[in-house]
Amino acid sequence: MIRIDVEGELEKIIQRLNRLPDQIAAPNILKNAINSTARKVRKQLVKDAKGEYAVKNTKALKDESQGGPKVLTATTANMSAAIQSRGPMQDIMAFMTRPNQGTGAAAAKVLASGGMKPLEKGNLKAFVTTFASGHTAIVQRDPPKQYGSGRSARAGRYGANADMTRIKKLLSPAVPHMLGSEAVRTQAEQLTYETLHAEIDKRIAKVLGRA
Numbered sequence: 001m002i003r004i005d006v007e008g009e010l011e012k013i014i015q016r017l018n019r020l021p022d023q024i025a026a027p028n029i030l031k032n033a034i035n036s037t038a039r040k041v042r043k044q045l046v047k048d049a050k051g052e053y054a055v056k057n058t059k060a061l062k063d064e065s066q067g068g069p070k071v072l073t074a075t076t077a078n079m080s081a082a083i084q085s086r087g088p089m090q091d092i093m094a095f096m097t098r099p100n101q102g103t104g105a106a107a108a109k110v111l112a113s114g115g116m117k118p119l120e121k122g123n124l125k126a127f128v129t130t131f132a133s134g135h136t137a138i139v140q141r142d143p144p145k146q147y148g149s150g151r152s153a154r155a156g157r158y159g160a161n162a163d164m165t166r167i168k169k170l171l172s173p174a175v176p177h178m179l180g181s182e183a184v185r186t187q188a189e190q191l192t193y194e195t196l197h198a199e200i201d202k203r204i205a206k207v208l209g210r211a
Contacts, residue, residue: 067175
């Protein structure tokens, strides 16, 4: 949540405008400046998230169904804009990954500044598999859960001695989580204040230029 003093900003705008007709336009100046700022910050959020995380599927950062941010604009009656992001957790394969090799576990790199880390918990090592649907994912055994229905189909596919322990797909941070990380959020806050005042200045200069 980034707050601005709306009344204070309006008063500053009015003081910088000489004529009454121009001063009446102060709410529109502030509203348009806020909305323009929100759009620029939205664009920068996506760019900063790309730099912070080792995301392969960068399109998800813009896709609203995956959590890509959208702007809820301000009006003269409600001088607040919001950047909204709602979306599911991503498959770990949306990030930089390495498949399992031999007896080694599959590995993943989530942070751009980090390294590739093996995905294992105790003696449970992650591995790449392709489901019957055709979807490929990195998964891990999830004991003591066992498959009930479909056991015969699994035995037919993988052999009579197939491991019937359930598997779970490994997931990674959702887009809203990435956009809301401390590093990305801090940069967005700084950009907001800098951009807002620049946008206000630009609009005031345009009005004064017509005077």
